[in-house]
Amino acid sequence: MGKSKFNAIYNDLSEKIHDQLIKAGALLPTENELSEQYHASRETIRKALAMLSRNGYIQKVQGKGSIVLDVTRQNFPISGLTSFRELANHSKDKWKTKVHQLVLLKSDEHLRMLMNLTADQAVWKVIRSRSVNNEAVILDKDYLIQSIVPMLTADNCERSLYDYIEHELGLRIGFAKKEITVEHATAEDQRYLTLNRDTQVVVVRSLVYLENAELFQYTESRHRADKFRFVDFARREHQ
Amino acid sequence: MGKSKFNAIYNDLSEKIHDQLIKAGALLPTENELSEQYHASRETIRKALAMLSRNGYIQKVQGKGSIVLDVTRQNFPISGLTSFRELANHSKDKWKTKVHQLVLLKSDEHLRMLMNLTADQAVWKVIRSRSVNNEAVILDKDYLIQSIVPMLTADNCERSLYDYIEHELGLRIGFAKKEITVEHATAEDQRYLTLNRDTQVVVVRSLVYLENAELFQYTESRHRADKFRFVDFARREHQ
DNA sequence: AAGTGGTCTAGACCACTCA
DNA sequence: GAGTGGTCTAGACCACTTT
Numbered sequence: 001m002g003k004s005k006f007n008a009i010y011n012d013l014s015e016k017i018h019d020q021l022i023k024a025g026a027l028l029p030t031e032n033e034l035s036e037q038y039h040a041s042r043e044t045i046r047k048a049l050a051m052l053s054r055n056g057y058i059q060k061v062q063g064k065g066s067i068v069l070d071v072t073r074q075n076f077p078i079s080g081l082t083s084f085r086e087l088a089n090h091s092k093d094k095w096k097t098k099v100h101q102l103v104l105l106k107s108d109e110h111l112r113m114l115m116n117l118t119a120d121q122a123v124w125k126v127i128r129s130r131s132v133n134n135e136a137v138i139l140d141k142d143y144l145i146q147s148i149v150p151m152l153t154a155d156n157c158e159r160s161l162y163d164y165i166e167h168e169l170g171l172r173i174g175f176a177k178k179e180i181t182v183e184h185a186t187a188e189d190q191r192y193l194t195l196n197r198d199t200q201v202v203v204v205r206s207l208v209y210l211e212n213a214e215l216f217q218y219t220e221s222r223h224r225a226d227k228f229r230f231v232d233f234a235r236r237e238h239q
Numbered sequence: 240m241g242k243s244k245f246n247a248i249y250n251d252l253s254e255k256i257h258d259q260l261i262k263a264g265a266l267l268p269t270e271n272e273l274s275e276q277y278h279a280s281r282e283t284i285r286k287a288l289a290m291l292s293r294n295g296y297i298q299k300v301q302g303k304g305s306i307v308l309d310v311t312r313q314n315f316p317i318s319g320l321t322s323f324r325e326l327a328n329h330s331k332d333k334w335k336t337k338v339h340q341l342v343l344l345k346s347d348e349h350l351r352m353l354m355n356l357t358a359d360q361a362v363w364k365v366i367r368s369r370s371v372n373n374e375a376v377i378l379d380k381d382y383l384i385q386s387i388v389p390m391l392t393a394d395n396c397e398r399s400l401y402d403y404i405e406h407e408l409g410l411r412i413g414f415a416k417k418e419i420t421v422e423h424a425t426a427e428d429q430r431y432l433t434l435n436r437d438t439q440v441v442v443v444r445s446l447v448y449l450e451n452a453e454l455f456q457y458t459e460s461r462h463r464a465d466k467f468r469f470v471d472f473a474r475r476e477h478q
Numbered sequence: 479a480a481g482t483g484g485t486c487t488a489g490a491c492c493a494c495t496c497a
Numbered sequence: 498g499a500g501t502g503g504t505c506t507a508g509a510c511c512a513c514t515t516t
Contacts, residue, residue, distance in 0.1 A: 032481090064451075175298065225421035279486080281489095
């Protein structure tokens with residue numbers, strides 16, 4: 001990834017749309033024109049355009065062309081798998097991460113069920129809170145399989161767990177299954193989060209898998225309700 | 240859509256995975272084998288597989304093959320754009336829709352901003368509640384541009400708005416931008432929803448566009464927090 | 479009728495995994 | 498080294514929009 005021609009074309013076009021060098025409402029050059037401009041075959045152009053379409057940059061209309069969409073207001077997650085660190089880097093506020101617990105669990109019945117573990121598999125448990133303006137608004141509880149992540153330090157966790165996993169360990173994350181619900185705040189939430197009169201928190205549970213489809217992490221991200229926001233772009237899949 | 244070869248192959252394979260005729264953890268036949276089986280070129284097979292991958296059915300691993308994922312627990316929305324009716328049809332509980340209001344708004348400053356309307360564009364406003372077991376747990380507030388949806392009756396709204404729009408009017412929905420937040424229940428929420436001691440509701444705001452990129456609907460879907468659940472499958476896009 | 483995107487093909491070469 | 502998926506190509510034909 002990243003080195004392919006269609007990916008480069010995608011990056012170039014998505015940047016131009018982001019920077020409004022190509023304005024919303026306008027049409028992209030035709031596929032044949034792009035084919036000439038980028039010295040690529042039409043199918044390669046079409047791969048780049050399909051990616052732009054999936055990510056909400058353009059809308060393709062048969063017989064007409066590719067309409068550029070207004071992408072300026074999709075300023076947050078844009079769905080997908082984004083680590084907290086990447087998110088925080090894009091916001092103006094100063095975020096701070098604090099590690100509250102880092103232990104190696106030898107056995108836990110509930111986790112074993114949830115993550116489909118064998119009896120002898122140990123799991124790293126990490127509890128961290130994320131603060132803005134001295135208010136702890138997110139509580140992250142991560143569980144990582146030790147056979148995949150052998151060692152973990154508080155320092156790794158305080159910086160970015162994903163950075164460590166992807167760059168230091170060289171693991172490649174493939175996909176995640178997520179679930180968002182709203183639940184009563186627990187004693188633990190009360191302890192680590194700056195809950196004012198809140199009795200509810202937003203809970204995002206994720207099962208995270210590597211590129212070889214191996215499960216390696218379960219995460220519970222607990223958000224103070226007033227600070228939670230999830231943005232999504234969805235296409236209708238017609239039958 | 241729906242008539243293309245790759246789409247037929249996608250439907251066939253996704254069904255087989257859903258029905259567990261192909262088991263999770265197993266490998267799909269190789270692309271060349273599928274190419275023979277379906278009498279299609281490899282690129283056509285690859286389009287079907289890319290779609291399976293995007294929707295969480297398989298994980299492709301270079302040099303190995305396509306691993307079938309466990310899809311049995313992603314039984315709910317699976318993200319994407321799904322109407323309430325389609326959702327309700329898939330659940331066991333008996334849902335009931337009640338129309339509380341259906342009016343044509345001539346002008347509304349807030350909506351005009353939000354939907355980028357001209358001064359003379361009228362908008363249908365529909366308020367509906369959705370109930371299970373005699374408890375109203377979702378309040379839907381829809382706003383539809385009248386120049387696109389000329390007429391609307393309480394009957395249309397009580398059945399399925401999307402059915403009416405797509406099948407009766409022949410409009411094709413393209414995509415939507417959604418935002419999920421948690422907010423204080425309003426007087427209106429109190430009035431139409433069966434809120435017990437709840438003071439918070441989950442609000443899903445959507446801007447819905449047609450296939451030609453024309454905005455035609457704004458929706459606020461307000462859920463009782465304990466009945467809200469959002470499931471998502473997300474792939475990591477590596478740079 | 480001309481131009482647009484949508485689909486499909488056969489073939490080539492590369493990158494990766496596994497024996 | 499054989500077999501897998503990943504990328505790219507040139508060309509064909511179809512479906513749709515516009516003039």
